[in-house]
Amino acid sequence: MLADQDPVVLLQHAGLNSLTGKTGLAMLRHRRGPIVAVIDPDHAGQCLETVTGISRSVPVVKDLAEALPFRPSVAVVGLAPSGGVLPEALRSDVLQALKAGLSVASGLHTHLADDPELSAAIRPGRWIWDLRCEPKGLRVAQARAAALPCKRVLAVGTDMAVGKMSACLAVHEAALRAGVCSAFVGTGQAGILISGSGVPLDAIRVDYAAGAVEAAVMDAASTLPDTGLVLVEGQGSLCHPGSTATLPLLRGSQPTALLLVHRAQQSCIHRLPEIALPPLGDLIQLCEGLASIGRPQDAGPPPRVRAVALNTAHLSDAECERSSAELSETLSLPCVDPIRQGADALLKALLAS
Template identity: 70%
Template sequence: MLSASDRVVLLQHDGLKSLTGKTGLAMLRHRPGPIVAVVDPSQAGGSLRAITGIEREVPVVGSLEEALPFGPEVAVIGLAPSGGRLPDPLRRDALVALQRGLNLASGLHTRLADDGELRAACWDDRWIWDLRREPEQLQVAQARASALLCHRLLTVGTDMAVGKMSACLELLKAARARSLPCQFVGTGQAGILIEGGGVALDAVRVDYAAGAVEAAVIEAAECLPAHGLVLVEGQGSLCHPGSSATLPLLRGAQPTALLLVHRADQSTIERLPAIPLPPLSELVALTEGLARLARPADAPSPRVCAVALNTARLDATAARSAVEALSQDLALPCTDPVRWGGAPLLEAVLQSEAN
């Protein structure tokens, strides 16, 4: 429901300098459409660049009322608060946004359209978009995406929140720069809000998860020629004990190539340090083995064609060294696409498809 041209105001209360604001921060980094203001009372009047390091000029204001002169059309909840419940200051600004005739978009598990006060405040010709809803008319996956002629890349990560979405979006940017027909399938709230479509995988019942991915990939591929590319945002990790997302993505997308995403110098699950990560070479082999299953006999087996390395915690010199070392260790192309662009990874994907 969110179009690329919609003028967005981010409701980012106390989230510009916190991981709870990761949805809004991702939109600030990657959304190509206009973001006219950010509401964060704790940072009001500050420079977005100085606060976040994001190279984008957007005013930071203290309330929704202060954002109105910038002409927003859609208020987007940029937080992912614990438990999915809106903090009172943010809820008040969401209510004001609806009362003033704005649309409202949210990726929270809590459905704002089910809130009587918010629903009553929404104008008749406006909308509340709770994107974390299970799609209608779900089917069990049947490997139908394997019949698509276009290329399909799935990002797979060594952990949660290592940059799978960012890697996809940098590849999308690189594809657009070279006029390669390309579509992005978002599978989490930030990716869907940034590009305007996809499937919220964690809102789908497990038996239908692969089918929901399958349907989204097929829909994305409808407008693509045979040499086009569908980029499927990965979720979770095979290495994480709390994640079950990778298998339905593999089954539903039927990828023709895989991109491994890893954080430099990480050796354990970030929030569960007692759980070690396997050697990356072993993880590559395991992922490729799983990807070979549940495919038609004549469908080629996807390979990990490159590595996107998240070097955000390293300086430039250390980042270069980490990229070179990992590339040599795995004998695969490697770069940090956020730091240096996605063109080398896109080239690796296209080369793998040509072989």
């Protein structure tokens, strides 16, 4: 429901320098359409690039009243607060946005349209898009994507929130620059908001999760030539005790190649230090082993991990270069940070598969 050309105001209250604001930060980094203002009272009047490191010229304002002169048409909730409940200040701006004639897009588990006051405030021709809703007409996966002629790449991560979406979008953008027909399949709230479509994997019953991914991949592939590339945003991690997302993504997408995404120098699950990450070589073998089963006999060679996308946001430039080089040598794979070093090497390796 969110079109590329829609002027967006991000509701980013206290989220410009926090992981709770990762949805809005991802939009600031990757959305090609206009973002005309960001609401964050904690940083109002400050330079966006100074606060976030994202090179994009967008004014930061304190509330919706200050954002309206920039003529947004859609207000997007850029936060992922604990429990999915809107903070009162943010809810107030959502209500004011609706009363001012804006549409609202939200990826929270709590559906805004279920709030009677918010729903009653929607102006004619406007909408609330609660994107975390299970699509209708789902079916159980049947490995149909394996018959697609195009290449299909799935991002798999060593942990949650390591940059799987950003890596896929960076490769997607590199593909478009190189003249490669490419499609991105968002599977989380930020990816869906950025691309305007996708499958909200964590809102789907487990029996239909792989089928929902399959349908989204089939739909994306239908827009591409046989030589095209479908990039599927990963979710969760096989290494995380709370994650179940990798298997339906593998089964639904039937990938032809895998892109491993890893935060450089991370050795354990974030916030669960008692759970160590396995050696990356072992994890690569595990991912490849799981991807090799549940496939039709005529599906071609099983997918391999063809490259590693590193998240080096916490490292200096010199440390980034050293970490990339060391891991590339250890794994005998291209290992680069697609945000800092570009995604061309990753694209080349994935296309060569």
